[in-house]
Amino acid sequence: MDKTIAVVAIMVSDKDAVEKINSLLHTFGEYIIGRIGVPYKEKNVSVISVIMDAPQPVINSLSGKLGMINGVSSKVLITK
Numbered sequence: 001m002d003k004t005i006a007v008v009a010i011m012v013s014d015k016d017a018v019e020k021i022n023s024l025l026h027t028f029g030e031y032i033i034g035r036i037g038v039p040y041k042e043k044n045v046s047v048i049s050v051i052m053d054a055p056q057p058v059i060n061s062l063s064g065k066l067g068m069i070n071g072v073s074s075k076v077l078i079t080k
Contacts (some may be wrong), residue, residue, distance in 0.1 A: 001055040005033075005077045008063055010048040014071020018046075021072065023060050025050065
């Protein structure tokens with residue numbers, strides 16, 4: 001299956017979700033090239049960017065599972 005490079009943008013507004021997010025990212029770890037997280041305390045939100053090299057269904061799976069966690073939203077940007 002062909003792989004593509006993608007950035008998964010994750011917005012976290014509920015700190016209780018962090019453990020679930022980290023567990024999920026660990027599960028997809030073989031596809032993750034890198035990640036950066038920035039807490040924005042003034043707005044009580046954290047932003048995480050995850051760079052992946054994976055088949056499209058894997059990227060979609062991660063984004064979908066992240067979106068099912070309360071207090072978390074995610075969007076994907078994929079290379080052409």
